[in-house]
Amino acid sequence: MVWNMLIQLVGGLGLFLFGMQLMASGMQKAAGDRLRRILEVLTSNPVIAVLTGIVVTILVQSSSTTTVMVVGFANAGLMTLPQALGTILGANIGTTVTAQIVSFDVYYLVYPAIGLGAVLNFFGKRRLYKYVGQAILGFGILFTGMTTMSDAMRPLRDSPFFMDMIAQFGTFPVFGIFIGAMFTALVQSSSASTGLIIAMSLQGILPLTAAVALILGTNVGTCITALLASFGASLPARRAAFGHIAFNITGVLIVLLIFGPFTEFIAGLGGDVTRQTANAHTVFNVVSTLVVLPFFKYFVTLITHVIPGDEVALEMGPKYLDKRILKTPAIAIGGVRQECLRMASLAREMVDESLHVFIKKDRKMMQQVLQKEDLVDSLEKEIVIYLAELAQHSLTIEQSQQVSGLMHIVNDLERIGDHAQNIVHLAEIKMEEGLAFTDKAMEELKCMQAKVDEMLANVIEAFAKEDLALAREVVEQDDVVDDLERNLRKAHIGRINDKVCFPPSGVIYLDVLSNFERIGDHATNIAQIVLGEV
Numbered sequence: 001m002v003w004n005m006l007i008q009l010v011g012g013l014g015l016f017l018f019g020m021q022l023m024a025s026g027m028q029k030a031a032g033d034r035l036r037r038i039l040e041v042l043t044s045n046p047v048i049a050v051l052t053g054i055v056v057t058i059l060v061q062s063s064s065t066t067t068v069m070v071v072g073f074a075n076a077g078l079m080t081l082p083q084a085l086g087t088i089l090g091a092n093i094g095t096t097v098t099a100q101i102v103s104f105d106v107y108y109l110v111y112p113a114i115g116l117g118a119v120l121n122f123f124g125k126r127r128l129y130k131y132v133g134q135a136i137l138g139f140g141i142l143f144t145g146m147t148t149m150s151d152a153m154r155p156l157r158d159s160p161f162f163m164d165m166i167a168q169f170g171t172f173p174v175f176g177i178f179i180g181a182m183f184t185a186l187v188q189s190s191s192a193s194t195g196l197i198i199a200m201s202l203q204g205i206l207p208l209t210a211a212v213a214l215i216l217g218t219n220v221g222t223c224i225t226a227l228l229a230s231f232g233a234s235l236p237a238r239r240a241a242f243g244h245i246a247f248n249i250t251g252v253l254i255v256l257l258i259f260g261p262f263t264e265f266i267a268g269l270g271g272d273v274t275r276q277t278a279n280a281h282t283v284f285n286v287v288s289t290l291v292v293l294p295f296f297k298y299f300v301t302l303i304t305h306v307i308p309g310d311e312v313a314l315e316m317g318p319k320y321l322d323k324r325i326l327k328t329p330a331i332a333i334g335g336v337r338q339e340c341l342r343m344a345s346l347a348r349e350m351v352d353e354s355l356h357v358f359i360k361k362d363r364k365m366m367q368q369v370l371q372k373e374d375l376v377d378s379l380e381k382e383i384v385i386y387l388a389e390l391a392q393h394s395l396t397i398e399q400s401q402q403v404s405g406l407m408h409i410v411n412d413l414e415r416i417g418d419h420a421q422n423i424v425h426l427a428e429i430k431m432e433e434g435l436a437f438t439d440k441a442m443e444e445l446k447c448m449q450a451k452v453d454e455m456l457a458n459v460i461e462a463f464a465k466e467d468l469a470l471a472r473e474v475v476e477q478d479d480v481v482d483d484l485e486r487n488l489r490k491a492h493i494g495r496i497n498d499k500v501c502f503p504p505s506g507v508i509y510l511d512v513l514s515n516f517e518r519i520g521d522h523a524t525n526i527a528q529i530v531l532g533e534v
Contacts, residue, residue, distance in 0.1 A: 008152035015145025016195050023138025026131045046086040046296045050289060053090020063095035063190060067226045067244060074236040082300050084240035088226070089247065089289045092219070096282040098191040102143070103198050103278035110147070114140035142195075149199040173213040173259050177252060180217020190222035194281060201274045211277040212263050216252045219284065223248050235307070243303045251288040318379060321386045329399050332390050336383060336406050340413065341464055343379045346372055347413050348456045350420035351519060355449045358427040358512065359442055369424050376417035383410045405529045409463070412522040416456075419515040419522075426508050426515075435505040438495070444488050445509070448516045451481050455523040462530050474527035481520040485513055 057066045067088055074084045113136050120133025184193040197214050200206045206214070226241040255262050266280045292299055319342065320335040350372050357366045387403050387410075395403065429435070455477050462470040492509055495501040501509075 005152050005155055009149055012145045012148030012152055012199075013192065013196065015148060016142055017145070017189065017192050019138045019140070019142030019145055021138070023135045023142060026134030026136075026138060046082060046293060049083055049086025050090035050093070050293070053087035053092075054094040055090075056087075057091040057094025058097050063091040063222060066091040066094070067222075071226055071237045071240050074240045079236070079240075081236055081239050081243070081303065082296070084236065085243045085247075085300060085303070086296070088240065088244045089292065092248070092285040093282070093289060095190055095194075095222075096278070096285055099194040099198060099278040099281045102195055103274045110140050110143040112140075113137070114144070145195075149196060173209070173216070173256060176210055176213025177217040177220065177256070180214035181221035182217075184218045184221025185224040186221075190218040193218040193221065194278075198274055198277055201272075201277050204273070206273060206277070208267055208273050208276050208280075209259075209263050211273060212259075212266065212280045215277060215281045216255060216284065218281075219248045220252055239303050239307050242307055243299070246303065246306075247288070247292065247299075251284065255284060318382045318386070321382060323386070323389070326386075326390055326393055329390060329393055329395050332386075333399060333402050333406070336387060336390075337463075339379065339383055340406060340409055341460065343376060343383070343410065343413050344456075344460045344463070346376050346379075347416040347420070348453065348460065350376070350417055351423075351449070351456065351516075352453060354420040354423035354427070355445060357424050358430065358445070361427070361431050363431075366424050366427065369420060373417050373421045376414060380410050380414040401532075405532075408529055409526050412525045416519050416522050419519045422515050423512055426511055430505075430508055433504065435508060436502060437505055437509065438501060441492065441495075441501065441505075441509050444491070445512060445516075448481075448484060448488060448513060451477070451484060452516050452520050452523070455481065455520050459523045459526045459530075462527060466530065468531060471527040471530040475524055475531070478520055478524040481517060485517040488513055 053066060053070075056069075057063050070079065070084045070087045070091070074081070079087075117133045117135070117137025117140055120129050121137055122133075124130040124133055180193060180197070183196075184190050194215065197206065197211055197218070201211050223241075223245040226244045263280075266276050266283065269276065269279050269283075271279070318339050320338040322332075322335060325331045325335065350369050353365050353369050353372075356362060357369060384407060387407055391400070391403050430437075455474055458470055458477070459474045461467065462474060489510060492501065492506060492513075496503055496506040
């Protein structure tokens with residue numbers, strides 16, 4: 001009987017996790033890139049950051065996902081510490097929505113949801129319908145898993161040993177907190193832990209005191225995700241992860257000191273134990289956040305003192321584009337040039353970092369490159385729109401040529417970012433498939449990247465200083481890079497034929513080589529614009 005119960009419990013947990021993942025995936029796809037944009041843009045004010053964290057976490061149905069995204073943004077320098085911490089506080093509140101949903105008696109909706117979701121997912125003609133169907137289907141599967149877990153634990157009500165152990169959680173809350181934290185850290189999902197706790201409460205196994213202790217434990221265990229994401233990351237990312245841990249653990253310790261009154265307050269809100277468990281989760285996180293918000297500035301200062309260092313963050317959006325000066329084209333063009341130089345610097349960093357990801361298998365830097373790609377894409381759109389508006393004003397022939405040239409430059413810089421992103425995706429394939437590369441191949445890629453980086457450095461300087469001689473040098477370097485690419489390609493094909501290199505690895509190598517060669521082409525395009533040849 002124990003074995004059957006364990007199998008049913010594990011299966012129910014699997015369904016719960018799969019349903020939650022399916023629901024989150026559908027909602028994320030339906031929202032498109034809006035979630036990422038929301039996180040990047042709407043977090044400048046602590047209160048707005050908290051609200052943003054709540055909304056995003058409700059949509060992705062996982063505080064861990066939101067936290068990892070935030071730590072990734074902080075690591076890439078796209079978010080400051082106050083932005084990251086505010087969003088994480090909001091994620092803590094957002095994740096309680098899952099507990100509230102599963103605590104309601106909506107089981108009569110389960111099978112209709114599965115049916116409707118399946119129809120939309122498999123027969124929907126528009127992608128949006130398919131994504132919404134996926135989310136509804138996930139909702140139904142989630143509740144099916146919940147029911148399965150609850151049914152699996154029904155026999156535990158008749159086990160004196162288990163019931164005595166559960167009673168200890170209420171008598172000694174620290175024990176319950178520890179168990180809740182360990183299980184949450186193990187499954188990497190506070191929502192899954194909360195779902196299991198609520199499933200136990202549905203069977204009358206958990207008294208409120210034990211349920212509250214376990215719920216508090218989930219708030220400690222969920223910090224492990226941010227902690228793991230911050231290992232080897234930048235200073236802002238480590239601070240964000242530490243702030244998450246410090247906030248959650250401090251809140252749990254304070255509630256532990258007033259455990260009795262807190263439990264009585266939750267019981268006074270009414271409802272059965274299942275409803276009270278969900279309320280405890282929500283009240284804890286909402287009150288903790290409301291208490292900290294008035295002192296948010298001091299909380300951030302404390303974190304920076306505990307983990308000292310200088311924080312550097314990339315500014316999202318354009319810095320030098322001012323629509324108020326569009327009527328003064330000469331000054332407006334100067335601002336666009338500064339924005340292009342900023343964009344060029346980001347693109348060059350991406351190219352360098354992409355090869356580092358490829359060689360060192362650095363997944364954290366992989367996220368950094370992809371997030372910079374989003375910034376580069378955003379800048380390209382903003383600059384093109386600004387130039388289009390500028391073109392509507394009265395321009396001289398020379399200024400019109402400059403506007404046209406800058407549009408081409410922006411496009412080339414965006415394409416350089418795309419090629420860096422391609423190399424990162426090739427690195428991901430290399431890691432996932434465990435493809436081996438010879439030391440010779442790696443050295444050749446380093447040589448190719450060094451030549452291309454030299455071209456980028458020179459063309460950026462040529463553009464900044466309007467140095468025609470340096471621009472001509474870049475055009476000449478393109479032939480050197482093209483010859484190098486042909487020679488390295490020929491040598492590598494020789495290694496494949498001699499069976500020195502594994503063919504799938506050879507395909508990846510040649511693709512990386514091709515992307516570097518195309519980056520050189522885009523650098524040459526920019527140099528020709530500087531020379532006035534385009």
